[in-house]
Amino acid sequence: MSSAQSPNLSINAQRLWDTLMETAKIGATPKGGIKRLTLTDLDKQVRDWFVAQCEALGCTVSVDAMGNIFALRAGRNGDLAPIACGSHLDTQPTGGKFDGILGVLAGLEVLRTLDEAGYETNRPFMVTNWTNEEGSRFAPAMLSSGVYAGALDLDYAYGRTDKDGATVGEELERIGYKGDALVGDQDFHAFFELHIEQGPILEAEDTVIGVVTDGQGQRWFNCTVVGRESHAGTTPMPLRKDALAGTSELVLAIEQIAKDNAPFAVGTVGVVEIAEPSRNVIPGTVDFTAEFRHPSDAVLDRMTDALRVRAAEIADRRGLDITVDAIWDYAAVKFDRGCVAAVQEAADSFGYSNREMVSGAGHDACYVNRRAPTSMVFIPCKDGISHNELEDATFEDCAAGANVLLRAMLAYDRDHG
């Protein structure tokens, strides 16, 4: 049946939850998490399971040369590019049951719901599983969505090795997922990714749905502060060149620059290393890492400039040598406003509390956005914890997220079908 409205379909919350818990057995850890590294036998097992489930619904399943799995449910207009959703089934070594997995299994639940309702969409609907989103066994993260988007070369991806020297290419062959389809050939008309927030905002604000509008751009730095090592007892304060005191000023400056660009900016120093530290020796050399994130590249430029200005002032005043090396950056992602509107409409149609937000972590959707209109849906996770076996999300929030995914895809199908 077709309609000028998208239908008021809802997913089956219990079936979704049962599916999450069932597949969580594949690689389950004693603490309640999952260790299911990409391209291992456990990964093969969950892939095979997923393909079987999709085929049982009558979907056509294809696999590309990076092992990305595409399950297609036919719509009325068979040769149009599908409206798609998906995420990743691989996990961290001490991963949880929801990170990435929710987005794929919610997609499966969308297909099951449409099948159960006998509903014919305008465009085909598709669920995707992206290979190696985590980048834990083989760096970097979002490897195969990166190849899909043309950001990374296929040969580069094939050559990535794990700590035992196995390559992505070899492992794809070994588990039988080096597909025939060229990576990038699969077009999407739109792409939606449901994911746990992996942060504290939704839970803190008692809000169910995050309508994700942007992804953070990132700037990573390696910094070094050089002063002069000397005796803590015999060196008077005015004659010191204390590299740790200089570093401390920079740590606080990085925090302040982020606060100055509220509400979206974050700034973090995660690693600080004093060279040959000793209780009674004034630190002479300190290395530390720094990173900024913000959804606007222009703001990131200004934050970086501000950091360099502060570093120069501190170096000058304290007689230190300070270097700030920009070592990596990631462009900010502006998700498609049509997709965002579809998500917003879906959330409102259920009456779910919701708010716009920016994704602070990288996702496959960030790369897919370079190829097709894309946006994301977030749900809360307990204490904002992820990449941790204690990662948790509620029955109700998982259902809400899947419901929003379903109706966002249907709304987009209605308006752009």
Add this chain to the structure above:
Amino acid sequence: MSSAQSPNLSINAQRLWDTLMETAKIGATPKGGIKRLTLTDLDKQVRDWFVAQCEALGCTVSVDAMGNIFALRAGRNGDLAPIACGSHLDTQPTGGKFDGILGVLAGLEVLRTLDEAGYETNRPFMVTNWTNEEGSRFAPAMLSSGVYAGALDLDYAYGRTDKDGATVGEELERIGYKGDALVGDQDFHAFFELHIEQGPILEAEDTVIGVVTDGQGQRWFNCTVVGRESHAGTTPMPLRKDALAGTSELVLAIEQIAKDNAPFAVGTVGVVEIAEPSRNVIPGTVDFTAEFRHPSDAVLDRMTDALRVRAAEIADRRGLDITVDAIWDYAAVKFDRGCVAAVQEAADSFGYSNREMVSGAGHDACYVNRRAPTSMVFIPCKDGISHNELEDATFEDCAAGANVLLRAMLAYDRDHG
């Protein structure tokens, strides 16, 4: 000859320098330093040499049960307690040619000068070599002057082990320096220690003699800051409990508290350790060391209070848990003003540029001060460097220091003979 004035004697600068360079061969390192750890065969060698030199001058040499060597030159009044000087012949593993050694060999030069001049002092004069000042092979430092002063037990000292399990008691026996005299039996009427400054002040001010009036008291702390580890990308600034940012505020507070108590106070954070640091993780737990030094225990109390007040304020404002554990302290040392005056007179009599100062490091004199009127004489060392094979002092400054030592002892002998 006696005189109402102390005689205008001067030491032999070349003889002093040659002696320094000669004994530096015992344990010499390729980089120009000395590795002559306490109670090793090299230490025995230099001790034997020193005893022989003193006996050649007609001194009576005694050794106490901690291996402390006392070389006595008779004066007119034989049974009075001697006016003494000394320091230590043991070195750091990568030590220099002057740290401690200068104070002993300058004392030998004082005896040689008096002998050469045929000068009879009122009281006996004495040169002392203290065992294990460095505390490198066997902790803690100033071990045997500590026993001498009654601050440390003899059995405790005998039981100290090196990394191979050898004890001080065994090693004293092994090298034949477990003497018969009871530790502490040797009285001094006054004690003077000449030492390189091990700091940058004299060199920076182009000043030859440091007239040392006090020794720093010390307060050592182990501090812990506990916040909450979380994702650097997804945790907005207002929801963070960044233990490193809190630590950075404390590092700067410690620096400021020291500056607030200028000119003598110093404050240092030498070691900072983030638990499981990672570039993309906000630090959740940070351990760090802190120390304050000042020549007044009352000021050290106020500085410690100020640190606790700042820690409580930072903890409250940032939602952190901060603990400041006082783990060790060392009482400030006020040297004898009569000894200080003798040193001052001696420096002025030569026309050496000089200034009063506080010793920032620990020395045997700090313990001896508990038993007898004591003070110290400093000379500059290059770049303030010590505990380093590149440690260096000039021919002229070593001579100046020894000259001041000689005339300070003579002035004290004149006034307190």
